[in-house]
Amino acid sequence: MLVAFVGGWFGDILGELALWSGVLLVFASVLALYSAWKRREIATLVDETPRVDIGDIESPGLVRVRGTVAPSAEGTFISPIAGDRECVLSAWEIEEQYDTPKTNSWESAAWGVRSERFHIEDATGTLSVAINDRTVGNETGDVFTPEKLLVSDGVAVDGLQCAFGTFETEVETDYEESPPKRIRDFLAATPGVSVDPMATDLVVDASKRRYSEATLQPGDSVSLLGHVSRQDDSVAPQGESERFVITPSEESTLYLSTEPFDDVPDGSGAVLFGVLVGAVGIGLLIVAFLM
Known part of the structure; x- marks a missing residue:
């Protein structure tokens, strides 16, 4: 028995x-x-x-281009995580490590993109790029999205994928340690991001939080694959009302990569x-x- x-x-x-x-x-x-x-x-x-030259774009539609980043009249901003560079786009991610009796692993707490309107240029012309700030975070209720699986070195949100050669941890803090002021200010000003921990279990002192970032700076080379449309006369510079703008749209996802799309x-x-x-x-x- x-x-x-x-x-x-x-x-x-x-x-x-x-x-x-x-x-x-x-x-x-x-x-x-x-x-x-x-x-x-x-x-x-x-x-x-x-791939086409920017100057050969003649009508709205899907295009693939590569050029050099240049600021628009909206200028640049200081990278919010690294805090040491002028950029036109920042892709960022916050991860938390929960050292609990059940697990000891890194989990994404929030990620997103901050951007000013900028241009990319080649020898034939200029293309405007308009990307709205995007956030996925623990206050939006979306701490996992399928798009996140598609980019290992960068950030992906609905309608936008940003891939970089490297995506490095710039700052790491202990669980109850405050990040530098520039990051605290950025978190406070970013809707959808909570500075409260995600953990629901008893968290011990070994838990940590890390902040990663990759940026686009003036002079960087970048590839874009997405939908272009004509700019409104009120947006385009005087005398350049036929300039095109590329932006995430309902028609297609905008793919941005610092590497060529060749392979x-x-x-x-x-x-x-x-x-x-x-x-x-x-x-x-x-x-x-x-x-």
Whole structure:
């Protein structure tokens, strides 16, 4: 009887383990397949949208260009996280590490983009870029969005993906330590960002918060893939009312990258990973329900 009891108890544990492992693997498979689908979508857009000179843009529509960043009449601002550079765009992220009895891992608390209107130029012309400030944070209720899976070195929000060569941690603080004043001021002025911790468990002293940032500065090279439209006469400089502007729109996501779009991965590796992981996960679920 004891052997039967132990065997049944052990079988129940294995069943629970198979069930939850299967659920996690199926979830990971869905995320991998979503990432692969979106990467394939971007690769297809790049293939179907040849790079053009800015001066050759003649009508609204989807374009792919590369040029040099130049400030507009709105000027530049000091990077809010690093605090040591003049920029026209800042992509930023705040992560928290929860050192609790249950976990010790970094989780994204908030991320977003701050930008002034700027231009990119090549030898043939100038294109205006208009990106509104965007925030995803623990006060917006969106501390995870699918778009975040698509950019490893940068920031992605709905309708906008910003990828950089590096996306570095500029400041790291202990859990109850205040960040520098420039960051406190930035957080206070940014709607949707709470400075309160996300953790609900008892947090110990080893928990931390880190602030990462990448910027576009005047003189940087940048690639853009997105929808252009004509500027309003009230916005365009006098005598240049035919200038175009590129901006996130309902028609298409705006893709911004400091690297050329020449070698965009097509997501085939993620497809294979997603299928294999999904197959294992489904197998474990079948085992769990048969036990």
